[in-house]
Amino acid sequence: MISDKTVARLSVYRRVLLDMQDAGQAHVFSHELAARSGCTAAQVRRDVMATGYTGSPVRGYDVTALAGSISEFLFHSEAQKVALVGIGNLGRALMAFSPRRNPRIPLVAAFDNDPAKVNRVIHGCRCYPVQQLEEVVESEGIRVGILAVPSAAAQDTARRLCRAGVVGLLNFAPTHVWVPPHVYIENLDLSMALEKVAFFAGLRAPQKEISL
Amino acid sequence: MISDKTVARLSVYRRVLLDMQDAGQAHVFSHELAARSGCTAAQVRRDVMATGYTGSPVRGYDVTALAGSISEFLFHSEAQKVALVGIGNLGRALMAFSPRRNPRIPLVAAFDNDPAKVNRVIHGCRCYPVQQLEEVVESEGIRVGILAVPSAAAQDTARRLCRAGVVGLLNFAPTHVWVPPHVYIENLDLSMALEKVAFFAGLRAPQKEISL
DNA sequence: TTCACGCTGTGATTCGTTTCACAAAGACTA
């Protein structure tokens, strides 16, 4: 019913609105929000419809109210606890986001199979040996998993997470991971993204006389 | 003419094919490639069409030949040199991919504004102070940039890269970056992706009695 | 009071992508 892409854009609008709020801006028009989010005004209005919020033809949207409406829409359910598997450079980068992160999506545990990396707290996140994965996921009621492990370990780690009760996965491993139908999985394949950029860059000629 | 999404999937097929090649598999059917790539057989055949390669109704596709055809299609142009800006945890994670990376997309330079992080070589990639960005990008003929800097610095860094001749950008900063029309930009917004996963996880109930 | 203006909300349309469905073709069997 609600589209994948709409959710993604709402998340962007929300961040822009919070920035506007910090800057003391009280109202915003769809075309303004569109410009700052990289899409069109009509798109913004359609997406805002989904949250049920209604703006005024004269003032546009109330920044605080719209941010609140989107937050309520996106985070309607109880807080979704998150577990990270793989404390490499990528895993640490993800933990470093913590301060900026939404309290409705707390990163509560990290796992690694390297004994040197576990049994400590990084950025407020407790690190466990991967053997304790099921135990911690179940006792904490964790529902979202982040796969930052090598490709070879991705499928088995996903299976363990799903069996332990995870229903959403964010996969950074450059490999396709099978999950049961009730689990939502989002793949962020960095090397694929880079190949895509390189491909389209190869089609384009540099133009230095641009106006920036 | 050629779709964004087709390029992304071709990149995936290519990796799967290389794995098959390593495993000694000589031929593959569209449905098999589809299963290992997470899409449908019809989709695979459509995408393969784009590369101009033709399989046999009996043997399916020749693994080596198809991998070659996709590689030629994706990397038809000269090698696309890549520069990374931002040597934080994320930047280091990206540099660590180097060994697995395609030689047609070499990471040749990294930049940071922290003097402690530069003037050395990490994973074969030379690190420069960010002041030398334009100089190095121009002299090396770098065409692709990776933005792994804080949001606040993203727009200005993008502007500098584009002026120096970059035509493809991979943006990890959770903010919208404006680039001139001739530049291709791909956004990998980690916090947005996590919010998306959390949203859909919130809609789903855990089911432990699944068969894995 | 009346008019003109600019924006929102949304039905209708357009556009791009995915899926369907089948003709064509090689291999194997009898």
Added chain:
DNA sequence: TAGTCTTTGTGAAACGAATCACAGCGTGAA
């Protein structure tokens, strides 16, 4: 040789999402 099977390549149909375009509305000016 004729028939069957499985798969590819691809036109056509179905689907989903972005865009268009305009009615409705509140405001401010005359």
